[in-house]
Amino acid sequence: xxxxxxxxxxxxxxxxxxxxxxxxxxxxxxxxxxxxxxxxxxxxxxxxxxxxxxxxxxxxxxxxxxxxxxxxxxxxxxxxxxxxxxxxxxxxxxxxxxxxxxxxxxxxxxxxxxxxxxxxxxxxxxxxxxxxxxxxxxxxxxxxxxxxxxxxxxxxxxxxxxxxxxxxxxxxxxxxxxxxxxxxxxxxxxxxxxxxxxxxxxxxxxxxxxxxxxxxxxxxxxxxxxxxxxxxxxxxxxxxxxxxxxxxxxxxxxxxxxxxxxxxxxxxxxxxxxxxxxxxxxxxxxxxxxxxxxxxxxxxxxxxxxxxxxxxxxxxxxxxxxxxxxxxxxxxxxxxxxxxxxxxxxxxxxxxxxxxxxxxxxxxxxxxxxxxxxxxxxxxxxxxxxxxxxxxxxxxxxxxxxxxxxxxxxxxxxxxxxxxxxxxxxxxxxxxxxxxxxxxxxxxxxxxxxxxxxxxxxxxxxxxxxxxxxxxxxxxxxxx
Amino acid sequence: xxxxxxxxxxxxxxxxxxxxxxxxxxxxxxxxxxxxxxxxxxxxxxxxxxxxxxxxxxxxxxxxxxxxxxxxxxxxxxxxxxxxxxxxxxxxxxxxxxxxxxxxxxxxxxxxxxxxxxxxxxxxxxxxxxxxxxxxxxxxxxxxxxxxxxxxxxxxxxxxxxxxxxxxxxxxxxxxxxxxxxxxxxxxxxxxxxxxxxxxxxxxxxxxxxxxxxxxxxxxxxxxxxxxxxxxxxxxxxxxxxxxxxxxxxxxxxxxxxxxxxxxxxxxxxxxxxxxxxxxxxxxxxxxxxxxxxxxxxxxxxxxxxxxxxxxxxxxxxxxxxxxxxxxxxxxxxxxxxxxxxxxxxxxxxxxxxxxxxxxxxxxxxxxxxxxxxxxxxxxxxxxxxxxxxxxxxxxxxxxxxxxxxxxxxxxxxxxxxxxxxxxxxxxxxxxxxxxxxxxxxxxxxxxxxxxxxxxxxxxxxxxxxxxxxxxxxxxxxxxxxxxx
Ligand SMILES: [Zn+2]
Numbered sequence: 008x009x010x011x012x013x014x015x016x017x018x019x020x021x022x023x024x025x026x027x028x029x030x031x032x033x034x035x036x037x038x039x040x041x042x043x044x045x046x047x048x049x050x051x052x053x054x055x056x057x058x059x060x061x062x063x064x065x066x067x068x069x070x071x072x073x074x075x076x077x078x079x080x081x082x083x084x085x086x087x088x089x090x091x092x093x094x095x096x097x098x099x100x101x102x103x104x105x106x107x108x109x110x111x112x113x114x115x116x117x118x119x120x121x122x123x124x125x126x127x128x129x130x131x132x133x134x135x136x137x138x139x140x141x142x143x144x145x146x147x148x149x150x151x152x153x154x155x156x157x158x159x160x161x162x163x164x165x166x167x168x169x170x171x172x173x174x175x176x177x178x179x180x181x182x183x184x185x186x187x188x189x190x191x192x193x194x195x196x197x198x199x200x201x202x203x204x205x206x207x208x209x210x211x212x213x214x215x216x217x218x219x220x221x222x223x224x225x226x227x228x229x230x231x232x233x234x235x236x237x238x239x240x241x242x243x244x245x246x247x248x249x250x251x252x253x254x255x256x257x258x259x260x261x262x263x264x265x266x267x268x269x270x271x272x273x274x275x276x277x278x279x280x281x282x283x284x285x286x287x288x289x290x291x292x293x294x295x296x297x298x299x300x301x302x303x304x305x306x307x308x309x310x311x312x313x314x315x316x317x318x319x320x321x322x323x324x325x326x327x328x329x330x331x332x333x334x335x336x337x338x339x340x341x342x343x344x345x346x347x348x349x350x351x352x353x354x355x356x357x358x359x360x361x362x363x364x365x366x367x368x369x370x371x372x373x374x375x376x377x378x379x380x381x382x383x384x385x386x387x388x389x390x391x392x393x394x395x396x397x398x399x400x401x402x403x404x405x406x407x408x409x410x411x412x413x414x415x416x417x418x419x420x421x422x423x424x425x426x427x428x429x430x431x432x433x434x435x436x437x438x439x440x441x442x443x444x445x446x447x448x449x450x451x452x453x454x455x456x457x458x459x460x461x462x463x464x465x466x467x468x469x470x471x472x473x474x475x476x477x478x479x480x481x482x483x484x485x486x487x
Numbered sequence: 488x489x490x491x492x493x494x495x496x497x498x499x500x501x502x503x504x505x506x507x508x509x510x511x512x513x514x515x516x517x518x519x520x521x522x523x524x525x526x527x528x529x530x531x532x533x534x535x536x537x538x539x540x541x542x543x544x545x546x547x548x549x550x551x552x553x554x555x556x557x558x559x560x561x562x563x564x565x566x567x568x569x570x571x572x573x574x575x576x577x578x579x580x581x582x583x584x585x586x587x588x589x590x591x592x593x594x595x596x597x598x599x600x601x602x603x604x605x606x607x608x609x610x611x612x613x614x615x616x617x618x619x620x621x622x623x624x625x626x627x628x629x630x631x632x633x634x635x636x637x638x639x640x641x642x643x644x645x646x647x648x649x650x651x652x653x654x655x656x657x658x659x660x661x662x663x664x665x666x667x668x669x670x671x672x673x674x675x676x677x678x679x680x681x682x683x684x685x686x687x688x689x690x691x692x693x694x695x696x697x698x699x700x701x702x703x704x705x706x707x708x709x710x711x712x713x714x715x716x717x718x719x720x721x722x723x724x725x726x727x728x729x730x731x732x733x734x735x736x737x738x739x740x741x742x743x744x745x746x747x748x749x750x751x752x753x754x755x756x757x758x759x760x761x762x763x764x765x766x767x768x769x770x771x772x773x774x775x776x777x778x779x780x781x782x783x784x785x786x787x788x789x790x791x792x793x794x795x796x797x798x799x800x801x802x803x804x805x806x807x808x809x810x811x812x813x814x815x816x817x818x819x820x821x822x823x824x825x826x827x828x829x830x831x832x833x834x835x836x837x838x839x840x841x842x843x844x845x846x847x848x849x850x851x852x853x854x855x856x857x858x859x860x861x862x863x864x865x866x867x868x869x870x871x872x873x874x875x876x877x878x879x880x881x882x883x884x885x886x887x888x889x890x891x892x893x894x895x896x897x898x899x900x901x902x903x904x905x906x907x908x909x910x911x912x913x914x915x916x917x918x919x920x921x922x923x924x925x926x927x928x929x930x931x932x933x934x935x936x937x938x939x940x941x942x943x944x945x946x947x948x949x950x951x952x953x954x955x956x957x958x959x960x961x962x963x964x965x966x967x968x969x970x971x972x
Binding site: 046049050051052053054055056057058085087089091094095096097151278280281282285286287288 | 568569575577582585587588589591686687688689690691693694695721722723724725801802804805807808809811813814815825829849852853854857861
């Protein structure tokens, strides 16, 4: 490839405030069309916006978590354009004084750490949604649903610092993880809570002058983002190879074909005529507010991961997996608090817990029927030798299905491990007597047969025999 | 004296004494509207049924001994006020059939007191005009001379006072839209400090300039009605959280020792001789009452009109974008596609003055022109504000004419918008400075047309301009004269 790709990303995160940014309507997703509206978010004559201060706090959180400086005098601006999903004919946004500026995130790609600049983060209101006849079957008309209008967004704009689709994905995943950790966005890509536009351009390798970029829109999964960028690289490279020029334009990603197509004709070059919104007063953010938010920031994934490695002694890999979501990390930490053997808990959370949730239609860790307390109880039973590791897995499955306490299951199903030497000795004798050939082989020096005896005894005990006791007795009898 | 001639406070006394009921007062007002509004055209919508229901409710309240200053008083509202269930047109075809689902804050406050709304008053379309000629519902005639305009944009609100078809009215003032028609119709009109009265539920023309205020028969009523609607409103971020003084209680403070400034830029060559004479008489009167008068300078006055027509139109171009035919109001029929729907709806729905201002404002905000026009205008606005603050370091109140001339003939200035714009030269700076002003009757021209006097106060100095106006009113009879109708 003789071209270097240059990628900048604009992410719109929908904030999880209960009410909209400029009115008291609910932000709940999926309600009856236009049921969550009022004169303000419908853009009725005479209605006025009033800022939801929670939005400012969330924006400060995002800014602090991405190493931005916080603008202390914030001005909202009107971005003017006509569209039926935009009730007032302008969007209230921020223009020359965004709330956060000059930040960065460090990403890791193929073992290398790279710093991606964050140009700005600003607060704005979302638009509504158009429902078109051709897809929804509503007759000849287009319909407007304004439930989403006026819900709060943060637009997070990166510098054009990414040089491969993998870097773009790494940045997005990191950002996604952070906004979820901060509790400011539900991170749902499909419902549009975390939307990404990608600016993609090519330049000859070694050049420092960026090529003309295309803006890719409508990409609602990490997989599609990668696909869209890869397709765009190919498309632009072909144009450049043929001696052509890439046109600066907005292109829509089509998930069905994995390609992008021009939106030309649908969206013309706009002059948005930004000016300060006279209906809103400047938002002043004193130092104290910033410090209050800073002191309440949760531990972020990077710090958490480092702590798991340094303090809990977990391998890098385990730490990485466990911090992938705030909820998973919380589950892990709660379990460790009750059963302080970090690696054993990690094995169980990454193993049995993850598997069970995965098989259960990707159920969320927060709904896991085996709570941290129950899991810790199970691990304690195992530690005490009441049950074997193998039985513990059986008990876990039962706990997952029924939500019952492990002690109860062990008792009900008679799964208590047999450590009674007498009972096990009887089984050992029985196995040895039933397999004289194998005993001969072992004594003749073929020690690999040992495993066979263990298996037979365990089977005879229906898995309940304490493996350590079985080993010990077998050795004693065979060596005798 | 007929019921419809009474002031708020006079009618209030009669209601309280049960000499007259609100239903009687309301019927009298409705009959009066029926009798004379055909000539004046002050009303766009009259609401007799609702008014009588409200009057009955007011009478029940009064019977129960629960009477507030506005209980049972028949009032009119400029049609810029959003009224739940009552058509609200803003003088425009685009809202010809718009019935709002909510009440604005000022209206809610009136209703809380038990005021009776008899109808919605004519105005310039979207409050854009100085003569009430841009209304889709036809021009309002000046009750003092039906060939003249009542001024604008709250022309209906002022004319209804002069025609005695409302006891009091509310208007809005963006560049003089309360004070100038009050002057032209010989009534009292107050433009409060920006942020004093909530703008929630008032259709926006220019958000940083618009302010709600009363139009009344005398200063006492103005104090009373202003007190009723003023105050902080959490629904309007630009309303100011500062206590509302008891304006009525302060009315009689007098003007002895009061420093009144005469801005030299307002007493210019070319001021109509009748207006000049009225100002001279007023100055002499205040002197005789013990006020100290002195010349002051507001050096940036000459830039006010240009500044206003950049800022107001820029804001208007954005404020009026919501009239797109999608959710409410007029929508053009038989259109193909979205763009045509927007374009045709707005082309049909807006009148020519509104279109002119939307285009002006769009231009002022356009990329490449923004700094030269909008940003520059904001800077000049700051200078104009500073002018006033400097002047108020020297004096308590400013005294100026309201308009350079008495009311002009309908149609006289229509062909020359610039001439029309200049007629607001003495009122516009007050809006740009965000401070308060009052217009009070101060005489008549040789032709018998009203002339108003403006008193300008410090920010949130409404109490001072009201008491200064009250002192003048006590010594004059102008406010008692009735239009020949
Ligand atoms: Zn709402």
